[in-house]
Amino acid sequence: MNASPSPGSPGSTDSSGSPGSPGSSATARDRRSVAEFLRLEVTGGMLLLAAAALALFLANSPWSAGYATVRDHHLEIPFLGLDLSVGHWAADGLLAVFFFVAGTELKRELTVGELRRPAAAALPVVAAVGGMVTPALIYLAVALPSGGASDGWAVPMATDIAFALGVLAVVGRRLPSALRTFLLTLAIVDDLIAILVIAVFFTSELDVLALAGAAAGLLLFRLLHARGVRGWYWYVPLALAVWTLTYHSGVHATVAGVALGMLLRATPRDGEESSPAERVGHLVHPFSAGLAVPLFALFAAGVPVSPATLGEMAGEPEALGVVLGLFLGKLLGVFGATYLTARFARARLDPRLGWPDVAGGALLAGIGFTVALLIAELAFADDPAMTEHVKAAVLLTSLLAAGSAALVLTLRGRRLARSGDSASP
Template identity: 60%
Template sequence: MGDDRRERVTFPGLPPWPERATVARILRTETTGGLILLVAAAVALVWANSPWGASYARVRDLHVGIPPLGLDMSVAHWTAEGLLTIFFLVAGIELKRELVTGELGTPSTATLPVVAAAGGVAVPAAVYLAVAGIGGGSMKGWAVPMATDIAFALAVLAVLGTHLPAAMRAFLLTLAVVDDLGAILVIAIVFTAGLHPPALAGAGAGLVVFHLLQRYRIGGWWWYVPLGTVIWALTYKGGVHATVAGVAMGLILRARPDRRAGEDASPADRAEHLLRPVSAAVAAPLFALFAAGVRVSAPAIGAIFVRPELLGVVLGLVAGKTAGIVAGTWLAARFTRARLSPGLAWADVVALAALGGIGFTVALLIGELAFTDPGQVEHVKAAVLVGSVTAAVVAALLVRRRNRVYRALWEAEGRDAGADGGPDAHRRP
């Protein structure tokens, strides 16, 4: 009886104005970044399948770097291990902000997005394992359909959802932040090769120095850029995917300004302000340019429906993500104190869950890590593209339907059939 009287926590709630302004800024940048990402992927596909496809492969596989330092990598490898570190650094900053000042700051408000994201991670992996197991395929790709590409998802939502409530965007953003954490943990724990303890110890020592610089309020890019570069290089040499270094540094940055030290903005806010445009307009698109260039042919597309591991990726993204997010949200709303915002309907949750199936950037990255044979990698990339496009189409139909509903409500609220100078919805009976 007492439990029933406890106040239930609404998610997503209405955060204070500074947090709302931050979320709005992130959404605007990610939407633009998603459109740039889409163009980069289209260019990659057209280039790789054009008469100049051989030049695409030459540029992608061109090796540059410093061989004596073990940093001699292909252009594609540099974008995955180097530029994408900036993308994950921004993701780490987002996660830190959510943990300190956002919806994840207290267990009661964090429950719903965490459980929803957990469902969106576990169910796609289970779908993949079931399909691959039944068909006798490789189990190595179980993590490929786990990730959501927030830039693409927000771009679809922004382009088609002109009248959707702000709560839908806030829900998707928070869900994606937790989803990214799951992908980061998988990359850090599962996809390691030839661990080199001395290098990892050096990276750890660098992170300690990074933390001390933050703790003692020491500023200046001349400290952080060289130190961050060393941490990144040692992480790569240590056998852990170098993007993990970006996440770690993002989590260390302070998310609250120290007014006593004269700070108008926190280090995390300043770093995010500088790096988000680079992440959205340069890092992620260049990765897509050199990761999405898959040779598309009838046999390659046909293989998706024959080879179980490829079908598992597609079904995991399209069906597993939707089912997992909806189930997780329902479980959290049913069995915990958390509940959906009154401004959201369950049909909205289904549309957002379908958007979660747009894997793309991180799914392509995990596909490259999970499979080592070049032929397998190309086929898995094709499956990721087919699954992401299918999820985007399904989500677009659902989002457009919800947008029509909210547009009708908006028009009804503003209608003045009585010509009395005020909306009918606000006229007294």
């Protein structure tokens, strides 16, 4: 999958058609600057937060009816059998781009990154598992005795990697670089488990023929890639076909994005500066961070939040289970699993990390947002009122986790700076 010639290169033209003109070079520099800005973790986190804040504002403003009309407006592609609302296009379609980038990152981590070495990956992997099992158990412990629905057990399991790393980028300049590696590995494993949960537990009745067609498309994608076939005009239509067939199969369509990302080769061959997984992930990341995820947040996070809503949430075991699971469950699960593994197994915490760093990272893991909002929509699809309340619980708890983590990590950074032991992530 090769990119087209870079603007400003000998084969490019400016708007007037003249190759290599000064205007063409300036436009290319501008595009590269915007793309690099969108690749910054802090940028993705801030865009996500801004989109969610705008959604909350619109949903609780005099324009709420217009916002709901746009979100619920259906866009149909008859010959593909697709008829989805704008909100569902964002959740099923645009979010597949985010999962595609996550798939490329996961493939690289499993092949050439931290996850390829069991000794290095042990602690963050165990931390990720603890940070997903504990919130689910806390949710069930709160919801079931009170007669609440068990369907939401998976909502507090997910960590938003973009927002969490964005917060860390803002407050973590004086913290050890090992904390970012720990959190990134934890979040990638978290994403993998969340993807499996979506595929297994939130799949409707399977259409075997459509699923077989999607599998055949993935196989063709892999064969073309293995033979070195280049050109986006082969892969983009094929990816769209795989996504469409996955949607019709009953499996959540975002799983197609992960599968496609993981099929890319993650090790460079002789003469290559970077692998296809790294190169394509690098190209697509600005579209994910700057367009796909913010638009999903814009249409997913728009829930009414009023004193009456908060009062109703306080009496609902589902919303309370999400709050306690996402905040307390992530903190206890990530920190507790890391401590117990380091204490009783051969795995060792990176010597550059202290337990306050791990505690701050555990709080960051309580930022749910993207995947948690998606699972809330899937878990309570038949109960719109409960969906809104659970989404509000996710948003409020994510902000609480982000604020608490920022406070802990800022104080930790100041202490390290005073002692002269800080290291930039």
